[in-house]
Amino acid sequence: MTAELNGRHRRALPDALLALQQQRFRQILWLLMGAFGAVMLANASLGRWTSASIELAMLGPMLLAYWWNRRGHLVRAAWFLIVTLMLGLTVLMVIGQGLFDEAGMAYPALLVFAGLFGNRRLLLWFTSMMVLSFISVYLLDVSGLMPHSPLPVGPLRAFNVCLIVTLSGFFVWLIVSDLRRVLTRLESEKLALQASHAQIEYLALRDSLTGLPNRVSAKEQLKRLLMDSADSPQMVAVLLLDLDNFKTINDSLGHAAGDVLLCQVADALGMCVGNSGMVARASGDEFFILLGGVQTQDSVDDMVGRIFDTLEQAFPLDGLDVPVTASVGIAMAPGDGNDASTLLEHADMAMYRAKESGRNTFLHFAPDMAGGAVEDLKIASRLRLAIAQNELQLHFQPQIGLRSGRITGAEALLRWQHPEWGLVAPARFIPIAERSGLITVIGDLVMQQACQAARAWRAQGLGELVVAVNVSPLQFQRGNLEAVVSAALNSAGLPTSALELELTESSLLADAQHLSAALQRLSSTGVHITIDDFGTGYSNLGYLRRFAVDRLKIDQSFVRRMCANPHDEGLVRAIIEMAHCLDLQVVAEGVEDAATRARLAEFGCEFGQGFHWSPALPMDAFVAFVRAHPAQGLQTH
Structure with a gap:
């Protein structure tokens, strides 16, 4: 049972607390052995050999308890020592002065000892035994079997009383100091816990970087x-x-x-x-x-x-x-x-x-913003399905050499034919695709379809037409556009010269250092690079010199008004002359009549596209247009 109790005690106590109790047990044992040794010597000096022998005999169990404690059997040592002390004190009372004997004064200190190192059951058990021992001594006294009478007060009695009070005080001091230590530690842990809660609350309500409320x-x-x-x-x-x-x-x-x-x-x-x-x-x-x-x-x-x-x-x-x-x-x-x-x-x-x-x-x-947001969410959701169901198709608008009249290529323009909504304008769904992140998926799809279309044109004998593909800034930011271009060309079996990438000025400015290197690598492979909608952005000549650009595409808003507005005509002419100074070719989009075409040719513009020749056409209609064109052929870039 003792070993079992000791095992339960060890499991119940943390290692630090168990080590403290073993230390306290050793301290008390040394004090007890010193006290009993002093009393033994005092009794022996007065010739009280019986009491001295009992006190000497009690030193042996104390040493055994000390050994058990060193081996880690604290509960066993505590039980054994308390039982030994209680029996020894009871015997001293019986052979001494009974209820008048000072040995009885040590019982309260013994109870404190039991409370320190035992458990509640041990404390209750020894309290009961001590009460029974007092009753037994009383009965022996009143029955006449072993009557006791108080001896005259002498130095030894005073010494014993002082020693018992000192031991009791030491036990109480141990309890108070340990209790004070525990209370101090609990208060420290309480403060630490409060600080931790305050920090958690701060982190929950504050931004860790700026310190602002979150x-x-x-x-x-x-x-x-x-x-x-x-x-x-x-x-x-x-x-x-x-x-x-x-x-x-x-x-x-x-x-x-x-x-x-x-x-x-x-x-x-x-x-x-x-x-x-x-x-x-x-x-x-x-x-x-x-x-x-x-x-x-x-x-x-x-x-x-x-x-x-x-x-x-x-x-x-x-x-x-x-x-x-x-x-x-x-x-x-x-x-x-x-x-x-x-x-x-x-x-x-x-x-x-x-x-x-x-x-x-x-x-x-404004209230219409809420409606627009719901509509945007609906389009973004339906756009994912449109990609999976192949509702997105390419149309192709021919690009014409202004001097030769030949078709040199076509710009691939994305169209969404929704089964219920009809034709959804690119200006409506492309910005939503960019905000939702779908533009990269759509961009990869357009690149593949455009290259496959260019291969089909060549297989049908339409000549070495170049296909132009608009590239979103997000496709460059993703960092794998070069791999996408290479995969699309290799899959279609096309040379790099069959592909033209169109970028807006704003995309060039978004990440200039990264784009410059990427465009340089693409251009070195033979892919053509064109700046689209030129004149509507920053129009920075430094950027034109820095990037590997082949052509400028004048925005249609200037081209459509150039014959009616001298300022627009002057602007178009200036762009063409500037491009030529930088060894760049020029494409004019938005050409809608013969007069505009003639003026552009007069200014030296190389290429044009617009309703004057044809709108963007589905694949089959584009093939038919090229075959029917009177000057069908290839105009090299």
């Missing part, structure tokens, strides 16, 4: 602002601010620099808004600004103006002064919604419309 905290604050303004004529405004072109900074300077910029912007917004509202980080490069107690919409617009003025001050970053612009969407309660979720959603819609409007601007939420 989205959860902002939403709770917005709820409080709405409750406070429920019975007030004042309004609540939610501003969602998104940094423009932040990805370019991350890609060019690194994410560490991007994090530094976010912290700088957070500090700048906080100083700009001050105590008039809350600035929170929504996610990534998006920030919330919550304003309560708003009197008029103009005051919100003034705040946005101050924010834009603040951001216009360039931020120092890695030795550069980096300018920052932002797109801001605004939703206001109660006009745009009465609950936090609705206002946040409407601010998000307005922010995306601001981005679509050219960025570096702000827009207030």
Whole structure:
């Protein structure tokens, strides 16, 4: 049973607490052996050999208990020692002065000892045994079997009483010091736990990078602002601010620099808004600004103006002064919604419309934005199915050599023929495809279909026509466009000279360093590179010299008006002359009449496309058009 109790005790106590109890047991044993040795010597000096012999005999069990304790059997040693001490003290009482004997005074100290090293059952058991021993001594006394009488008070009795009190005090001191230590540790753990909870709460409600309140905290604050303004004529405004072109900074300077910029912007917004509202980080490069107690919409617009003025001050970053612009969407309660979720959603819609409007601007939420968002979601969902069901098809608009009149190639234009909606305009679904990430899948599909079409043209004897494919900036950002182009050409068995890639100026500026290297590699293989819609973007001559570009494509908005508007004609002529100075060929799109074609040829423009010759045609119709064209043949680039 003892071994079993000892095993349970060890399992119940942590190692540190068990080691402390073993240490305390050793200390008490040394003190007890010293006390019994001193009493034994005192009794022997007075000739009380019986008491001295009993006290000497008790030293043996104490040594055995000490050995068991060193072996890790604490409970066994405690039981054994307490039983030995109780029997020894009882015998001393019986042969001594009975209930008058000072040995009885040691019982309370023995109970403290049992409480320190035993368990509740051990303590109750020994309490009962001690009470029975007192009753037994009393009965022996009153029955006359072993009467006792008090001896005169002497030095030995005083010594024994002082020794018992000292031992009892030592036991109590051990209990109090250990209890104080436990309480101190518990208080320390309580403080640590409170600090941990505070840190967890901070992390749950704060952004770890900027230290601003996070989205959860902002939403709770917005709820409080709405409750406070429920019975007030004042309004609540939610501003969602998104940094423009932040990805370019991350890609060019690194994410560490991007994090530094976010912290700088957070500090700048906080100083700009001050105590008039809350600035929170929504996610990534998006920030919330919550304003309560708003009197008029103009005051919100003034705040946005101050924010834009603040951001216009360039931020120092890695030795550069980096300018920052932002797109801001605004939703206001109660006009745009009465609950936090609705206002946040409407601010998000307005922010995306601001981005679509050219960025570096702000827009207030309007009801038609919600309808447009639902429609966009419906188109994005249906577009995935359209890809799987081959509803997306290519049409081809011929490109004509202006001097020879020959068909040199065609631009592949994507069309979506929905079974219920009819023909969905590319301007409607292409931006949605870009926002949803589907553009990369669609781009790969277009590249494959265009190359297969060019192979079919050659197999049908139409000549070495070049197919032009529009490339989205996201396809370059994904980083595998070169592999996609190579796979499409190899699958169709086409030479690289049969493919032309058309990119807009804005895509060239999005990630200039990466694009320059990629375009250089593609151009070196023989793939033609064309800048599409030239004149509507930055029109930066430095970029034209830097990139491996073969042709410029003048935007149709200029070409269509050139015969009616001298300014547009001058602009078209200037673009053509500039391109020739840079050894670039020119394609004019949007040619709709013979007069425009003649003027373009007069200015030296090499190629044209437009309704003057043909709109974009399905595959079979395009083949028929080429075969019927009077000047059918190949005009080399």
